[in-house]
Amino acid sequence: MKQKNVSLNDIAKSLGVSRALVSLVLNGKAAEHGIAESTCQRVLAKASELNYKPNQLARSLRLGRSFTIGLVVSDISNIFYSKLARAVEDLAERAGFSLVICSTDEQVDKEQKLLRLLQNRQVEGIILSSSQADCDDLTRLKNDGVPLVLIDRKLDCKQLSTVVSNNRLGGEIGTKHLIDSGYKRPLALAITPAHISTISERVKGYTNAVTEVGIAPWVAEVPFEEVPSYVEALIGRLKAENRLPDSIFALNNSVTSAALVALKKHGLDVPASVGLISFDDIPYFEFMNPAISAVEQPIAKLAEVAFGRLMDQINGSSATAYESLTVELPVNLIVRESTTKQQPN
Amino acid sequence: MKQKNVSLNDIAKSLGVSRALVSLVLNGKAAEHGIAESTCQRVLAKASELNYKPNQLARSLRLGRSFTIGLVVSDISNIFYSKLARAVEDLAERAGFSLVICSTDEQVDKEQKLLRLLQNRQVEGIILSSSQADCDDLTRLKNDGVPLVLIDRKLDCKQLSTVVSNNRLGGEIGTKHLIDSGYKRPLALAITPAHISTISERVKGYTNAVTEVGIAPWVAEVPFEEVPSYVEALIGRLKAENRLPDSIFALNNSVTSAALVALKKHGLDVPASVGLISFDDIPYFEFMNPAISAVEQPIAKLAEVAFGRLMDQINGSSATAYESLTVELPVNLIVRESTTKQQPN
DNA sequence: CCAATCACCTAAATCGATTTAGGAAATTTT
DNA sequence: AAAATTTCCTAAATCGATTTAGGTGATTGG
Numbered sequence: 001m002k003q004k005n006v007s008l009n010d011i012a013k014s015l016g017v018s019r020a021l022v023s024l025v026l027n028g029k030a031a032e033h034g035i036a037e038s039t040c041q042r043v044l045a046k047a048s049e050l051n052y053k054p055n056q057l058a059r060s061l062r063l064g065r066s067f068t069i070g071l072v073v074s075d076i077s078n079i080f081y082s083k084l085a086r087a088v089e090d091l092a093e094r095a096g097f098s099l100v101i102c103s104t105d106e107q108v109d110k111e112q113k114l115l116r117l118l119q120n121r122q123v124e125g126i127i128l129s130s131s132q133a134d135c136d137d138l139t140r141l142k143n144d145g146v147p148l149v150l151i152d153r154k155l156d157c158k159q160l161s162t163v164v165s166n167n168r169l170g171g172e173i174g175t176k177h178l179i180d181s182g183y184k185r186p187l188a189l190a191i192t193p194a195h196i197s198t199i200s201e202r203v204k205g206y207t208n209a210v211t212e213v214g215i216a217p218w219v220a221e222v223p224f225e226e227v228p229s230y231v232e233a234l235i236g237r238l239k240a241e242n243r244l245p246d247s248i249f250a251l252n253n254s255v256t257s258a259a260l261v262a263l264k265k266h267g268l269d270v271p272a273s274v275g276l277i278s279f280d281d282i283p284y285f286e287f288m289n290p291a292i293s294a295v296e297q298p299i300a301k302l303a304e305v306a307f308g309r310l311m312d313q314i315n316g317s318s319a320t321a322y323e324s325l326t327v328e329l330p331v332n333l334i335v336r337e338s339t340t341k342q343q344p345n
Numbered sequence: 346m347k348q349k350n351v352s353l354n355d356i357a358k359s360l361g362v363s364r365a366l367v368s369l370v371l372n373g374k375a376a377e378h379g380i381a382e383s384t385c386q387r388v389l390a391k392a393s394e395l396n397y398k399p400n401q402l403a404r405s406l407r408l409g410r411s412f413t414i415g416l417v418v419s420d421i422s423n424i425f426y427s428k429l430a431r432a433v434e435d436l437a438e439r440a441g442f443s444l445v446i447c448s449t450d451e452q453v454d455k456e457q458k459l460l461r462l463l464q465n466r467q468v469e470g471i472i473l474s475s476s477q478a479d480c481d482d483l484t485r486l487k488n489d490g491v492p493l494v495l496i497d498r499k500l501d502c503k504q505l506s507t508v509v510s511n512n513r514l515g516g517e518i519g520t521k522h523l524i525d526s527g528y529k530r531p532l533a534l535a536i537t538p539a540h541i542s543t544i545s546e547r548v549k550g551y552t553n554a555v556t557e558v559g560i561a562p563w564v565a566e567v568p569f570e571e572v573p574s575y576v577e578a579l580i581g582r583l584k585a586e587n588r589l590p591d592s593i594f595a596l597n598n599s600v601t602s603a604a605l606v607a608l609k610k611h612g613l614d615v616p617a618s619v620g621l622i623s624f625d626d627i628p629y630f631e632f633m634n635p636a637i638s639a640v641e642q643p644i645a646k647l648a649e650v651a652f653g654r655l656m657d658q659i660n661g662s663s664a665t666a667y668e669s670l671t672v673e674l675p676v677n678l679i680v681r682e683s684t685t686k687q688q689p690n
Numbered sequence: 691c692c693a694a695t696c697a698c699c700t701a702a703a704t705c706g707a708t709t710t711a712g713g714a715a716a717t718t719t720t
Numbered sequence: 721a722a723a724a725t726t727t728c729c730t731a732a733a734t735c736g737a738t739t740t741a742g743g744t745g746a747t748t749g750g
Contacts, residue, residue, distance in 0.1 A: 007736055018700045023738060034697055056466045057406045058736035061705050066402060076434065082427035089421065089448055098466065101446050103434055121401045121443065260632040287605040289634040352706055363730045368708060379727060403706035406735050
């Protein structure tokens with residue numbers, strides 16, 4: 001069934017030369033080794049005649065380079081991560097790297113297992129959106145010599161190169177926008193576990209903003225395993241008790257979806273009854289009715305900076321050595337219809 | 346910087362035994378080779394003491410198995426493909442395979458380049474949603490001994506195992522739903538290039554359905570590089586000329602988005618002015634206003650069947666040899682608000 | 691005619707694992 | 721005590737490439 005692939009040796013044998021010669025020629029090092037032009041031609045011709053495909057596994061083993069990097073996120077089918085993955089893929093491809101993508105489902109043990117797996121596969125570096133609460137495991141990985149860049153989520157950790165959005169500021173901007181639009185009682189919809197830095201930072205930003213104008217913070221924490229049902233129950237309860245917020249800041253795209261479902265199900269109009277702004281912009285928000293306001297993350301830029309840092313680590317260049325270890329990139333407020341408060345009250 | 350990894354040899358040396366011994370023990374073949382229990386313990390202890398990580402590259406080279414498969418689609422950031430990727434990832438992981446994901450941007454030359462790359466990397470199989478018009482290239486790949494399964498899009502080709510949705514039937518069902526809802530003049534929004542089987546099949550289904558009830562087919566072909574602008578211009582023109590369709594069947598998720606944008610921009614109410622149904626369901630459709638009706642593809646099932654067939658090819662089992670080479674899986678109509686015609690006219 | 695130079699190529703080690711055939715020492719059998 | 725087994729382990733080939741130090745034969749120089 002699976003016939004043996006053509007190897008360097010096969011070419012060498014069928015030409016009666018050494019495989020060193022063949023390797024040199026095929027790697028374009030013929031000139032610097034003074035290999036006769038005519039020999040080059042013969043090798044090249046034979047290689048294409050036999051349809052030679054270099055075995056990258058062997059090459060990688062010998063060179064100690066796999067030309068592969070890993071991207072580990074919680075769920076590649078989440079649109080935020082799939083956009084990020086695509087951006088990383090393009091950068092990697094241009095740099096001659098393949099990309100292995102893994103999803104952790106927010107499970108720390110799965111994350112650890114996948115990281116070990118990638119390490120065993122000799123990936124040259126890893127870009128990771130970690131679900132871990134501390135960075136012991138990751139520091140160990142890094143000390144093992146695996147270039148590592150954290151993306152999206154930061155850990156409380158001085159050692160690891162990290163690239164994130166400015167989530168705190170995003171939380172602030174979004175909240176201020178609600179306040180500026182006339183909302184008096186904005187509810188922040190967060191998600192557990194609480195150690196996920198993106199969410200906690202956004203909550204901080206929210207809290208700062210409301211506190212500053214004398215509004216008491218109001219944060220609901222949604223367990224990530226049961227987002228839709230929990231949010232629906234929450235909205236239902238608040239409505240029944242006549243304690244609805246006048247606006248909601250949904251702090252990531254999964255709670256935004258849940259909130260939209262719940263509001264629709266309970267017949268609550270956006271923005272007439274409840275204003276809504278989302279952390280994370282989604283293509284579909286633009287043409288929804290109402291169009292959803294959002295705090296947009298610079299996905300392409302995140303990928304770019306993270307990938308750049310990873311390459312610096314791989315190439316051992318000290319370019320980023322003197323920069324701050326953690327970069328926070330600016331986010332962008334997109335005002336649409338879902339935060340347009342109708343009447344002043 | 347990058348210290349050398351601990352190898353089998355290091356363990357062997359530091360224990361004064363052969364590396365064959367170490368390999369056998371670590372692979373659990375100690376018993377069948379009559380290796381002393383005490384020796385096993387020493388090896389295991391030393392391996393964990395030195396924090397040994399097996400080099401999968403070396404292992405793969407020796408075994409002739411990379412435990413990696415490739416998934417090649419047009420764009421991993423498209424939600425359809427990212428859901429598919431996630432499903433494949435889970436299956437692959439359970440089977441002990443890593444997944445390399447590549448995007449082709451619908452470019453045939455890029456697809457060919459990526460396939461070659463994957464082949465050089467010795468992936469054990471490839472799941473491919475191809476942008477190619479014919480299958481010469483792919484047949485060659487397969488004949489090279491690379492297990493290959495086409496997914497999502499089929500080619501006009503008798504040789505390649507293929508797993509797709511029943512797109513023709515989906516086109517029919519969606520169109521019939523429009524007709525049954527009282528629409529008289531449904532426009533099918535297709536996309537070029539025309540050789541993409543998903544779209545051409547859906548158009549066929551649409552055409553069958555309208556023809557059957559005596560309605561003339563009306564298909565607009567949108568060039569895939571300029572979907573949003575083209576669709577907007579089209580809707581604008583039709584509106585200006587007072588030739589608007591009473592409903593639209595958007596034949597994939599990119600034109601659906603474009604149609605929604607265009608309709609909103611031109612102030613056309615869905616479904617009051619124009620009904621809309623989408624091929625491909627998207628999570629966001631459920632809670633949009635109006636909620637969008639859709640023909641849903643069985644993504645998980647597609648992944649499952651394709652992966653199963655790939656494994657059969659890899660394992661050389663003839664399980665699927667007698668089945669039809671192409672499977673078409675049933676799709677599902679989801680009726681929501683966007684196809685609710687108000688008044689009979 | 692011998693040595694130096696040049697042009698061209700090869701041998702062999704190496705990366706890190708797996709696997710098979712077989713060997714040495716200890717034990718049992720007769 | 722010699723022969724036959726057992727028990728436990730090793731040598732060496734192998735996967736397919738890369739790379740370095742060196743070798744061979746022809747040409748040139750003196």
